[in-house]
Amino acid sequence: MENTTKAPQKTPLHDEHVRLGGRMVDFAGWVMPVQYEGLKEEHYATRNHIGLFDVSHMGEIRVKGPKALETLQWLTTNDVSKLEKGQAQYSLLPNDKGGLVDDIFVYCLEKDADYLVCVNASNADKDFAWFLKHNKGADITNESSSWGQIAIQGPKAVELCDQIFAPIKVSEMKRNEIKTGVFHNFKIMIATTGYTGENGCEVFIESNGTAPLWNALLANSMKPKPIGLGARDSLRTEMKFSLYGHEIDDTTNPYEAGLGWVIKPQAKDFMNKAQIVAAKENGLKRKLIGFKMLERGIPRQGYQMKNTSGQIIGSVTSGTHSPTLDEPVGIAYVDSAFSTEGTEIYVDIRGKSVKASVVKTPFVVKT
Numbered sequence: 001m002e003n004t005t006k007a008p009q010k011t012p013l014h015d016e017h018v019r020l021g022g023r024m025v026d027f028a029g030w031v032m033p034v035q036y037e038g039l040k041e042e043h044y045a046t047r048n049h050i051g052l053f054d055v056s057h058m059g060e061i062r063v064k065g066p067k068a069l070e071t072l073q074w075l076t077t078n079d080v081s082k083l084e085k086g087q088a089q090y091s092l093l094p095n096d097k098g099g100l101v102d103d104i105f106v107y108c109l110e111k112d113a114d115y116l117v118c119v120n121a122s123n124a125d126k127d128f129a130w131f132l133k134h135n136k137g138a139d140i141t142n143e144s145s146s147w148g149q150i151a152i153q154g155p156k157a158v159e160l161c162d163q164i165f166a167p168i169k170v171s172e173m174k175r176n177e178i179k180t181g182v183f184h185n186f187k188i189m190i191a192t193t194g195y196t197g198e199n200g201c202e203v204f205i206e207s208n209g210t211a212p213l214w215n216a217l218l219a220n221s222m223k224p225k226p227i228g229l230g231a232r233d234s235l236r237t238e239m240k241f242s243l244y245g246h247e248i249d250d251t252t253n254p255y256e257a258g259l260g261w262v263i264k265p266q267a268k269d270f271m272n273k274a275q276i277v278a279a280k281e282n283g284l285k286r287k288l289i290g291f292k293m294l295e296r297g298i299p300r301q302g303y304q305m306k307n308t309s310g311q312i313i314g315s316v317t318s319g320t321h322s323p324t325l326d327e328p329v330g331i332a333y334v335d336s337a338f339s340t341e342g343t344e345i346y347v348d349i350r351g352k353s354v355k356a357s358v359v360k361t362p363f364v365v366k367t
Helices: 015-017 039-048 068-075 122-133 158-166 206-217 227-239 273-281
Strands: 023-029 030-035 050-055 059-066 089-094 099-108 114-121 139-142 147-153 179-184 188-192 200-208 224-229 286-293 305-306 310-321 325-337 344-349 352-358
Touching: 015 023, 015 030, 015 206, 015 305, 030 227, 030 325, 039 050, 039 227, 050 206, 050 352, 059 122, 068 122, 099 122, 099 179, 099 188, 099 227, 122 139, 147 206, 147 286, 158 200, 158 206, 179 206, 188 206, 200 206, 227 310, 227 325, 286 344, 305 325, 325 344
Parallel strands: 050 224
Antiparallel strands: 023 030, 050 147, 059 114, 059 139, 089 099, 099 114, 147 200, 179 188, 188 200, 286 325, 286 352, 305 310, 305 344, 310 325, 344 352
16 A cells, blocks of 8 residues: 655754754654753753744745735634734634634734734644635735744844844834844844743744854854754743643634633624634633642643542643743643632642642743
């Protein structure tokens, strides 16, 4: 029988990662570095200085034309009409069953006429097909192969960006802005978005320019460090940022995931609005919480959550030993009755109930 398994794809920076000694793994159908010198070192580099992330595996869908806004308003939960040129917003793609196709970022390049939608790597093909199926007449193209993307994150990241991207001053950009420019004759779009809780930006660059930009950043006297997927995950977990396939999926009601702030039912109609809103109005049965371990043990995705009587009340979606706090933390769905801060809960770690407590999130507060 013919083998139809797709070979993992490589980003424009694949050879650079190998040259730098990155430990390469298959992630969402891509060969990606999980770490270089170590998860902790890379985590600290991002929290305390500057980390560079290859996020070229993310997908880019372009939505243009007179029907672009109408199409995006129907497809997404947030109010795209509020975006002016150069602004961005986090949003969700609801499906037709009350769950989520994906979580996304929408960038307005020209009001009412030209938008870039950044989608998760594992969902890029699925999302593009979904856009085409529910198109209201926009010109929709999958530009994923045209762009590389590098995230520059950390307390000193903006200072580095100002040097590399002059005359554009990233330090003068507000959160969730996007500016177009040029780097070494390659088109770039600089967005002040990110997935670490730190300052910085994410830079879309024409695919062939990705390696020159990466190497220019690494060669800078500020000495940023390349960061792998391991630290990317521990950084986002410390902020309780959702990851598709963990905190959200095609069965998740966005309100139970704590994402009500990007749902605008008063402003507009959108795909399956009634079912999504009804779940909230009828009372959410479960909620996404953050918790800290009070006893030894690392929580992992899929571990059962229990109450003091040993009854199952939910399950872990993400867990790690937080490098910043030096203690184990986790994210989980639990029955709503157990979602209040301070509630004592237990994680079933290989058959043993290990004590934990519901805490306020994010776990790490950035000032």
